[in-house]
Amino acid sequence: xxxxxxxxxxxxxxxxAYALIALGxxxxxxxxxxxxxxxxxxxxxxAFCAVTMQRFLNLSQTVIDETQTDFLGNPLxxxxxxxxxxxxxxxxxxxxxxxxxxxxLLVIPVMLFVGWAMERGxxxxxxxxxxxxxxxxxxxxxIVIGEIIKAFYGANPIQTPMPSAFIGTxxxxxxxxxxxxxxxxPMWRMVYFFFAAAVIAAxxxxxxxxxxxMVVRAGMADRETVGMLGIDIDKRFTLMFGLAACVAxxxxxxxxxILSPHYNIGMDFLVLxxxxxxxxxxxxxxxxxxxxxxxxxxxxxxxxxxVKAILPGIDQIIIYLVAIIILLTRPRGLMGRKGVMEE
Amino acid sequence: MLGLNSRDLKLFLLxxxxxxxxxxxxxPFPADSALGESFNAGYPALLQxxxxxxxxxxxFNILFGLTGYLSFGHAAFLxxxxxxxxxxxxLLSYNVIPAIILSVIxxxxxxxxxGYVALRRSGIYFxxxxxxxxxxxxxxxxxxxxxxxxxxxVTNGETGxxxxxxxxxxxxxxxxxxxxxxxxxxxxxxxxxxxxxWEFTFQFGYYLSALVMLAGFYLSIRIFRSxxxxxxxxxxxxxxxxxxxxxxxxPYMLAAFVISGCxxxxxxGLMSSMDPLTGGERMFWTASGEIVxxxxxxxxxTLIGPVxxxxxxxxxxxxxxxxxxxxxxxWFAFMPDWLDNLLVTIIHPFVGKGWHLTLGLLxxxxxxxxxxxxxxxGEKIAALFGRKTKSDDDAKTGxxxxxx
Numbered sequence: 245x246x247x248x249x250x251x252x253x254x255x256x257x258x259x260x261a262y263a264l265i266a267l268g269x270x271x272x273x274x275x276x277x278x279x280x281x282x283x284x285x286x287x288x289x290x291a292f293c294a295v296t297m298q299r300f301l302n303l304s305q306t307v308i309d310e311t312q313t314d315f316l317g318n319p320l321x322x323x324x325x326x327x328x329x330x331x332x333x334x335x336x337x338x339x340x341x342x343x344x345x346x347x348x349l350l351v352i353p354v355m356l357f358v359g360w361a362m363e364r365g366x367x368x369x370x371x372x373x374x375x376x377x378x379x380x381x382x383x384x385x386x387i388v389i390g391e392i393i394k395a396f397y398g399a400n401p402i403q404t405p406m407p408s409a410f411i412g413t414x415x416x417x418x419x420x421x422x423x424x425x426x427x428x429x430p431m432w433r434m435v436y437f438f439f440a441a442a443v444i445a446a447x448x449x450x451x452x453x454x455x456x457x458m459v460v461r462a463g464m465a466d467r468e469t470v471g472m473l474g475i476d477i478d479k480r481f482t483l484m485f486g487l488a489a490c491v492a493x494x495x496x497x498x499x500x501x502i503l504s505p506h507y508n509i510g511m512d513f514l515v516l517x518x519x520x521x522x523x524x525x526x527x528x529x530x531x532x533x534x535x536x537x538x539x540x541x542x543x544x545x546x547x548x549x550x551v552k553a554i555l556p557g558i559d560q561i562i563i564y565l566v567a568i569i570i571l572l573t574r575p576r577g578l579m580g581r582k583g584v585m586e587e
Numbered sequence: 588m589l590g591l592n593s594r595d596l597k598l599f600l601l602x603x604x605x606x607x608x609x610x611x612x613x614x615p616f617p618a619d620s621a622l623g624e625s626f627n628a629g630y631p632a633l634l635q636x637x638x639x640x641x642x643x644x645x646x647f648n649i650l651f652g653l654t655g656y657l658s659f660g661h662a663a664f665l666x667x668x669x670x671x672x673x674x675x676x677x678l679l680s681y682n683v684i685p686a687i688i689l690s691v692i693x694x695x696x697x698x699x700x701x702g703y704v705a706l707r708r709s710g711i712y713f714x715x716x717x718x719x720x721x722x723x724x725x726x727x728x729x730x731x732x733x734x735x736x737x738x739x740x741v742t743n744g745e746t747g748x749x750x751x752x753x754x755x756x757x758x759x760x761x762x763x764x765x766x767x768x769x770x771x772x773x774x775x776x777x778x779x780x781x782x783x784x785w786e787f788t789f790q791f792g793y794y795l796s797a798l799v800m801l802a803g804f805y806l807s808i809r810i811f812r813s814x815x816x817x818x819x820x821x822x823x824x825x826x827x828x829x830x831x832x833x834x835x836x837x838p839y840m841l842a843a844f845v846i847s848g849c850x851x852x853x854x855x856g857l858m859s860s861m862d863p864l865t866g867g868e869r870m871f872w873t874a875s876g877e878i879v880x881x882x883x884x885x886x887x888x889t890l891i892g893p894v895x896x897x898x899x900x901x902x903x904x905x906x907x908x909x910x911x912x913x914x915x916x917x918w919f920a921f922m923p924d925w926l927d928n929l930l931v932t933i934i935h936p937f938v939g940k941g942w943h944l945t946l947g948l949l950x951x952x953x954x955x956x957x958x959x960x961x962x963x964x965g966e967k968i969a970a971l972f973g974r975k976t977k978s979d980d981d982a983k984t985g986x987x988x989x990x991x
Contacts, residue, residue: 373958376714381955385947395944515872557726560727564722567715571708571716572704
């Protein structure tokens with residue numbers, strides 16, 4: 245029992261990342277009908293926002309500290325981060341410590357802008373072109389974004405520590421009446437899961453309970469009719485693109501402490517996310533979320549030593565295998581609708 | 588002649604002449620001049636890549652260009668072809684003939700299986716299915732999962748598969764070269780012809796690959812002009828209507844997929860013959876992406892476009908990644924210092940390690956402005972100069988809308 249629970253939990257954080265990316269992909273596909281191969285790059289930009297925030301908060305000035313002396317008896321020069329001199333030492337250090345969650349302040353405007361710029365500057369011109377062209381141009385864009393990031397941040401993964409409060413594990417087993425230590429779970433992954441759940445809930449609530457969301461849903465169902473009612477649906481869809489970019493960026497930002505960001509991180513996630521979208525059913529938001537979690541958990545089960553002893557390396561191919569089987573048995577995916585991308 | 592019409596024949600003979608004379612044509616500058624060091628491309632290693640990747644995209648073009656099915660996992664066949672060839676070297680001998688034959692057969696078998704499954708879906712689903720298959724095969728090869736399962740070595744994982752001295756090589760006789768050869772003629776046998784300051788290197792391996800490529804090109808022209816090719820184009824323009832006329836399109840699609848997979852296997856076999864070492868990276872999805880980029884850049888759906896695209900990308904990759912700040916400063920030495928420095932600062936991110944940035948931008952520009960690739964550019968330029976060009980029916984079919 246506890247073994248199963250541990251594997252489910254282990255799958256949750258990765259599944260949550262897949263679900264968030266797949267959700268964004270589906271939003272873009274459902275609203276604009278565009279297959280966005282650059283979505284992984286948006287995930288990566290989010291992760292690098294966290295890196296940037298951390299570097300920004302660690303900018304320091306050199307101050308002469310009169311109370312201390314170095315070994316020659318001169319006053320000691322110390323590096324004091326700006327935030328510490330502005331907010332006081334304790335508060336400043338706390339801000340630095342919390343840099344990853346704080347980068348949300350950077351991620352949201354940056355991603356909204358990137359999404360807006362991408363849609364208006366590039367993707368707008370591709371609505372009438374075949375899907376193959378959309379795939380190709382966004383694939384090119386993904387290469388370009390990756391290379392720009394590489395030019396600025398180098399090719400090596402950059403460690404981005406989480407707040408020290410979240411280092412360590414939670415002993416979930418004791419809560420459920422099991423032996424202490426049976427189900428120990430890293431705290432940050434727990435945070436990631438709840439964060440992802442909150443983002444997903446927020447997106448669904450936004451679409452379900454606001455007028456704006458209602459119009460967008462109407463537009464997804466029948467764009468022309470909504471346009472005829474005098475609603476500027478294009479403007480709203482552009483905003484939805486920005487929102488999808490935000491979701492990907494937030495997913496990347498919170499994932500930075502789990503997997504050190506590097507310029508190719510987005511590509512690794514993107515291929516899997518596409519599989520997730522297809523398994524979930526192209527154009528279905530709940531399907532994307534469901535498939536994300538299911539595949540994440542399956543992958544975690546496949547990486548158990550007991551399973552690997554029978555089928556070595558199954559953890560690396562399980563997602564693709566499942567995708568192939570699903571597409572052949574349920575061609576529209578788990579929750580796909582009829583008539584999406586079938587011409 | 589050769590069953591081609593006069594225009595195709597001219598094109599084919601032009602390509603034959605170009606590939607045969609490539610070691611001379613691509614060496615326009617003297618060997619030790621600065622320009623020669625930067626821009627000469629006529630050395631065997633690069634020439635081999637031109638023709639082998641050319642062959643690969645010719646095959647890819649039969650699938651994507653004619654049927655419009657975008658495979659994002661084509662490198663997988665290249666990979667299995669390479670592995671098959673190296674296994675032949677290990678088991679039989681360094682003779683390339685069995686290696687190349689087996690690589691085509693193995694790639695063919697794999698493409699039958701993958702094609703049968705992937706072609707049940709179309710559009711984006713097909714792209715993602717092929718991508719999923721290729722990534723799965725990459726994972727299997729890169730960690731040698733089959734080998735682990737069987738308790739032996741099949742792909743030799745990260746190290747890559749190569750020939751060792753204690754391999755059986757049952758057909759090898761003691762006097763044979765210990766490098767890939769064709770009945771004793773080594774692949775890297777070469778003669779250097781020095782004319783003045785120029786140096787032209789003629790390598791046997793290149794000419795063998797070139798001949799295979801020309802054969803592949805000839806076959807692709809025949810396929811383009813055949814009723815079978817016509818059927819594939821019909822599928823591209825309206826598959827549903829084809830089905831309504833009572834025609835089962837699946838066998839045609841599968842045939843196109845398998846032919847295209849065999850071309851990739853052949854290219855993989857040649858690649859291993861030139862350098863008997865192969866690894867899983869050859870199957871990674873970026874490699875598949877590169878194939879797509881080459882075809883699009885050159886002009887997909889045209890006969891020669893993809894080959895030009897492959898050549899251009901391999902050439903630029905080679906040239907641009909060699910350029911560094913020192914060379915740039917040399918070029919701009921005649922300018923005032925401030926302008927020199929400014930230009931170098933601007934160009935710096937795009938050369939050397941930044942080559943992929945240039946490639947990405949170039950690719951995007953082509954997709955946005957020139958969906959027909961370099962071939963379309965050529966037509967536009969020709970039209971600009973008012974020369975009356977015969978409309979290239981290949982390029983046109985790509986843009987034709989089905990009449991409703």
